[in-house]
Amino acid sequence: xxxILKVEKLKxxxxxxxxxxxxxxxxxxxxxxxKTMGFVGESGCGKSTLGxxxxxxxxxxxxxxxxxxxxxxxxxxKELKELRKELQMIFQDPFSSIDPRMSISDxxxxxxxxxxxxxxxxxxxxxxxxxMDIVGIARRYAYSYPxxxxxxxxxxxxxxxxxxVNPKFIVCDEPVSALDVSxxxxxLNLLQDLQRDHQLTYLFITHDLSVVRHISDDICVMYLGQIxxxxxxxxxYLHTLHPYTKALLSAIPIPDITIKKKRIxxxxxxSSPIEPKDQCRFAARCPYANEECYSSCPKLMxxxxxxxxxxxxxxxxxxxx
Amino acid sequence: MxxxxxxxxETVLEVDDLVVHYNTxxxxxxxxxxxxxxxxxxxxxxxxxxxxxxxTSVALAIMGLLPVPPSQIIRGSIKLNGExxxxxxxxxxxxxRGDKIGMIFQDPMTSLNPVMSVGDQIAEVIRLHExxxxxxxxxKAGKMLEKVGIAADRYKEYPHQFSGGMKQxxxxxxxxxCNPNILIAxxxxTALDVTxxxxxLELINDLxxxxGTSVILITHDLGVVAETCDRCAVxxxxxxxxxxxxxxxxxxxxHPYTKGLFGSIPRLDVIVERLHxxxxxxxxxxxxxxxxxxxxxxxxxxxxxxxxxxxxxEVSPGHIVRCRLAHPEAMKPESxxxxxx
Ligand SMILES: Nc1ncnc2c1ncn2[C@@H]1O[C@H](COP(=O)(O)OP(=O)(O)O)[C@@H](O)[C@H]1O
Ligand SMILES: Nc1ncnc2c1ncn2[C@@H]1O[C@H](COP(=O)(O)OP(=O)(O)O)[C@@H](O)[C@H]1O
Ligand code: SF4
Ligand SMILES: [Mg+2]
Ligand SMILES: [Mg+2]
Numbered sequence: 001x002x003x004i005l006k007v008e009k010l011k012x013x014x015x016x017x018x019x020x021x022x023x024x025x026x027x028x029x030x031x032x033x034x035k036t037m038g039f040v041g042e043s044g045c046g047k048s049t050l051g052x053x054x055x056x057x058x059x060x061x062x063x064x065x066x067x068x069x070x071x072x073x074x075x076x077x078k079e080l081k082e083l084r085k086e087l088q089m090i091f092q093d094p095f096s097s098i099d100p101r102m103s104i105s106d107x108x109x110x111x112x113x114x115x116x117x118x119x120x121x122x123x124x125x126x127x128x129x130x131x132m133d134i135v136g137i138a139r140r141y142a143y144s145y146p147x148x149x150x151x152x153x154x155x156x157x158x159x160x161x162x163x164x165v166n167p168k169f170i171v172c173d174e175p176v177s178a179l180d181v182s183x184x185x186x187x188l189n190l191l192q193d194l195q196r197d198h199q200l201t202y203l204f205i206t207h208d209l210s211v212v213r214h215i216s217d218d219i220c221v222m223y224l225g226q227i228x229x230x231x232x233x234x235x236x237y238l239h240t241l242h243p244y245t246k247a248l249l250s251a252i253p254i255p256d257i258t259i260k261k262k263r264i265x266x267x268x269x270x271s272s273p274i275e276p277k278d279q280c281r282f283a284a285r286c287p288y289a290n291e292e293c294y295s296s297c298p299k300l301m302x303x304x305x306x307x308x309x310x311x312x313x314x315x316x317x318x319x320x321x
Numbered sequence: 322m323x324x325x326x327x328x329x330x331e332t333v334l335e336v337d338d339l340v341v342h343y344n345t346x347x348x349x350x351x352x353x354x355x356x357x358x359x360x361x362x363x364x365x366x367x368x369x370x371x372x373x374x375x376x377t378s379v380a381l382a383i384m385g386l387l388p389v390p391p392s393q394i395i396r397g398s399i400k401l402n403g404e405x406x407x408x409x410x411x412x413x414x415x416x417x418r419g420d421k422i423g424m425i426f427q428d429p430m431t432s433l434n435p436v437m438s439v440g441d442q443i444a445e446v447i448r449l450h451e452x453x454x455x456x457x458x459x460x461k462a463g464k465m466l467e468k469v470g471i472a473a474d475r476y477k478e479y480p481h482q483f484s485g486g487m488k489q490x491x492x493x494x495x496x497x498x499c500n501p502n503i504l505i506a507x508x509x510x511t512a513l514d515v516t517x518x519x520x521x522l523e524l525i526n527d528l529x530x531x532x533g534t535s536v537i538l539i540t541h542d543l544g545v546v547a548e549t550c551d552r553c554a555v556x557x558x559x560x561x562x563x564x565x566x567x568x569x570x571x572x573x574x575x576h577p578y579t580k581g582l583f584g585s586i587p588r589l590d591v592i593v594e595r596l597h598x599x600x601x602x603x604x605x606x607x608x609x610x611x612x613x614x615x616x617x618x619x620x621x622x623x624x625x626x627x628x629x630x631x632x633x634x635e636v637s638p639g640h641i642v643r644c645r646l647a648h649p650e651a652m653k654p655e656s657x658x659x660x661x662x
Contacts, residue, residue, distance in 0.1 A: 042514040150602055151372075180371035180541065185585035185598030192595065207514065214587035214596070237589060251519040253544030255586060257571045265523065266516050269484055 003066075004033040004169060004201050005054070010063035012046075012053045019275040023049040025225040026063070028300065031169075031218075036195065036202040038216030038233065040209055042248075042270050045222040047205040051171040054203065055087045056080050067169070085115055088167040092174035094158025095146045104149070104157055105142040108132070111164045131160040135190060152183035159190065163198070173205045188215060209252055213237060221245045224273040224281040227300055231307040241309045241317060243286045280312065288313050333502055333535050334360040334383070339397035341378050341559075344390060350606040352378040354559035354614075355397070360503065365529065365536040367546035369582075370556030373603050376539045378559075380505050383537075384424055385414030402502070420450050423496030427508040429488035432495060433480045439491045440466065440476030443498050450499040465494045469524055486517035490524065497528055504529075507539045522549055543582060547571060555579045558604040558614035565640035575642040577619045613644070621646055621657045 012024040023046045031037040039047050052058045054065055056075055065073045067087065075083060098107055108128045111117075118124045132139055135156040146154060155175060162170055172191065176184040192215070194200060206212050212219055212233075219236050221229040221244065229242040240246050247264040254261065268285050278297050283289040292312045300310040311317065341353035353375045360366050368376050381387045383399055385406065399406040401421060406414070418424070426432060434442055443462035448455070463473035469490040480488055489509060496504060506525065510518035526549060529536055538550055546553050547567065554564035555578065563569075563576040574580050584597035601618040610616060612627045619626070625645055634647045646653050 042516065152602065180603070181582060181585045182371060182599040183602070185587075185596035186600075188587070189595055189598060209515070210587040210589050213589055214593075234592075248516060249589065251515040252589060253518075253522075253542065253548045254590060255543035255547050255571070255583070255588070256590070257547050257567045259590065263519060263523075265519060269486060269517065270514070 001030075002033045003030045004068055005203070006030040006064075006066040007054065008064040008066070010050070010053065010065065011061040012049050012058055013061040016274060022225045022273040022276055024053060025273065025276070027225075027227055029220055029227065029230060031201055031203060033201055034195070034199050035217040036204050036215055038212035038219040039203065039205045039222060040207065040212040040219060040248075041222035042207060044224075044270055044272060046225040046273075047207075047222060048173055050222075051089065051173050051203060051205050055089050055171050056083060057089075081115075084111075085165045086167055087169045087171070088162040088165065089171045089173065090155075090158050090162050090175045092177050094154055094161070098146065100146055103143050103145060104132075104137070107146070107157060108160045108164055111161060115165055117165065127164070128160075131164055134163065134194070135160045136186075150183075151179050152186060155179065155187055156190070159187075159194070163194065166198075168199070169201045169203070171203045171205070174207070175204075176211060177206060177208065184211075191215070209249060221248070224271070224276070226281060226297075226310065227308075228282065228310045229308065230300065231305075235305070235307055239307065241303065241307065241314055242311050243288050243313075243317070244282045247285075280310075288317065331362040332359050333362050333402055334537075335398075335400040336379070336383070337398045337400070339379065339382060339399065340395040341375070341382055341387065341392060342395055343392050348607045351609050352392075352559050352606055353382070354609070356556075356559070356561050358554055358561060358564065360535050360537060362502075362535055363529075363533050364551040365538055365549055367550035367553040368537060368539045368556055369541065369543060369546050369553060371541055371603055373606065374556040375559035375606075376556055377507055380424065380507050380537070380539060383505060384418055384422060385409060385411070386418075386424075419446060419496075419499050419501065421501055422503045422505065423499070423501040425489070425492050425496050425504070425506040425509045427511050429485070429492045430480065432492045433488060435480055438477045438479055439471075439483070440473075442491070443494050446495050446498045462494075462498070465498050466491075468497075468528070469494045470520070484517075486513050486521060489513065489521055493521070493524060493528070497532065497534070500532055501534065503535050503537070505537045505539070508541070509538075510545070511541070518545075525549070543571075543586065555582070558609060559606060560614065560643060561641075562615065562643045563641065565637075569637070569640035573637075573640070575636055575640075575647045576644050577621050577646075578615050581618070581620075615644075621654050623652075623654050625652060 007027060007029055010024055010027045014021045014023055027050060041047055049058065053060050060073055072083060105128050108131055109124050112124050112127060118127045129139055137153055137156050176187050179187060195202060204212065204215055216233045219233050220227045223244050229245045240249055247266045250261060250264045266285050273281065280293040280298050283293040298310045298312045300308045303309055303314060337357045339353055339356045343350040343352055356379055370376055382394060394407055440462050443465050444458040447458045447461050463476055466473050466476060471487060471490055510521050513521060540546060550567065552566055553570045554561045557578045563579045570579060581599035585599060587596060599618050604614050612629055613631050616622050616626055631643050631645045633641050633643050636642050636647055645651055646657055
């Protein structure tokens, strides 16, 4: 397997008034070059923290991040700048950290200036126009401002900006979550086309199971800072094993009136992983929990064909299938 | 499954040819353009459509909560149990709200007071509509909390002490405290996680059964419609472009926009290599054409479609489509037959 990214025992803890919050806790996975690894889970499960830690926006509390054979866990400032040309990020709100007085063309050109690429103004303008063509924004918007654009076009600008430096790996954090379905479909198709044309690898973060299933090759399901299930996208839906994944899938309303499915209503709500005990973090909401589940935290284990599950009772659950 | 969910055909709400405009500095936004629909007793009607389609404007018009200015009801009628609401005074509408119609917004804080305990907020609403003592209202409010799945001992807590899902439950408790005939829920679960959404939808369904409330559920999620509604109206650019039973919409959709919506959504259970998005962007309510508003985005658009507004066609009993090509005798382009699979 040609691994572009390998993450080992990654941890990111935050100090809070109520104790240490384990936002990302001992996360292990690797991503194959040119593929899409999806991360899915409910809000607060640590998806964004994971994404920003990987691309160096947050300093990890522990663990290892290996990118293309290089250890990038604690990069120097200079290394970080170099890495930025390879690893990029697309956010739900592409302009949250951008000066609203910059024009679209300036926004897309900024990374080119920072990285001293295409030094002459002419070359830069040409590259910006090329990027606008690639992501499908008419060139007449070059001198518009972010607030003048609709959600779909704004996201396309965010994608163009990320693509400007010719990255190899893009962390997409909820890139289509704020978009209406008809626009969301356009942007998802665009991301797929770009991946094919530019051999991109994606780490795709979303709370939407239908979207993640559509776009990913492999999927990790997260719960309170940990991966609870990991396997191929098809396998996740055909042979769902973890009780949380099952409940999550059953909660999704299917736009088909010929399917009547049984809903597993989960008790309670998502808590936050502050000073978590050594037990299954899902135990309090799990319909199958027994003593064992409260006595130690289950490890992510291979149950065959690379399907990984973190649940003490996975074998007895498997038998139930 | 035919029509079994509709206990009887008693109409509780009738919206007829409603037109709502917003007069702004940039121009006139034609938000609602001649919408008509009826709500029967005990049923759930889904209003589905994308951002800017005019769904919230209709809801606010029914509630008498449209901001004036900039908005203006240009024409049309809204009848609640036969009584005309358009033109009613603010004071009259205030007593109708909560008493006869309750509303749940996407953001629960729209309806909550941050500096009053959740229990007192429910009790206050009850006292506005029932002539009972403070003590009695408190007891009732506590029961209402339990009903929406919140322990009554949290009565004295404030909204900020609750999660998004719990706040939405409090809002539901407030909306239902006076036992309204109609509940309008405007994207009530859009801001919530799926597992919490499932709980809240289940709650609305249970309460609907217990109280016989009629519900208008506004959503952009066809999945939510499939699981909670009895009938459905698809809204585009301030018009209902297609309406009917769930079978009509989910199995026999005719309007190109409805079909486009289905092609746009990724599915858990059906695997497609590529989605089939609707091309272009939502129509701008400031520059709507004289002909079909969906023309620019439609895969089947032909010269015929530019000949004025399309009329509503009843393609089968109760299934209404606003598209020229839905007419049995219309000259249909080849693409139409292909999309008919
Ligand atoms: N800077 C921070 N300080 C303290 N806690 C944080 C910080 N950022 C995130 N968290 C907490 O970490 C957890 C994971 O958050 P996040 O990664 O944003 O989740 P997601 O993206 O899955 O919604 C949450 O409980 C959140 O409150
Ligand atoms: N307060 C307002 N001022 C000006 N225009 C408005 C206002 N509210 C809504 N509109 C216009 O009405 C249209 C429909 O809005 P709305 O009813 O909120 O749609 P939906 O709820 O379907 O997203 C919007 O596209 C916008 O142009
Ligand atoms: S380990 Fe126990 S509590 Fe945790 S998911 Fe498995 S069965 Fe449920
Ligand atoms: Mg996030
Ligand atoms: Mg709305």
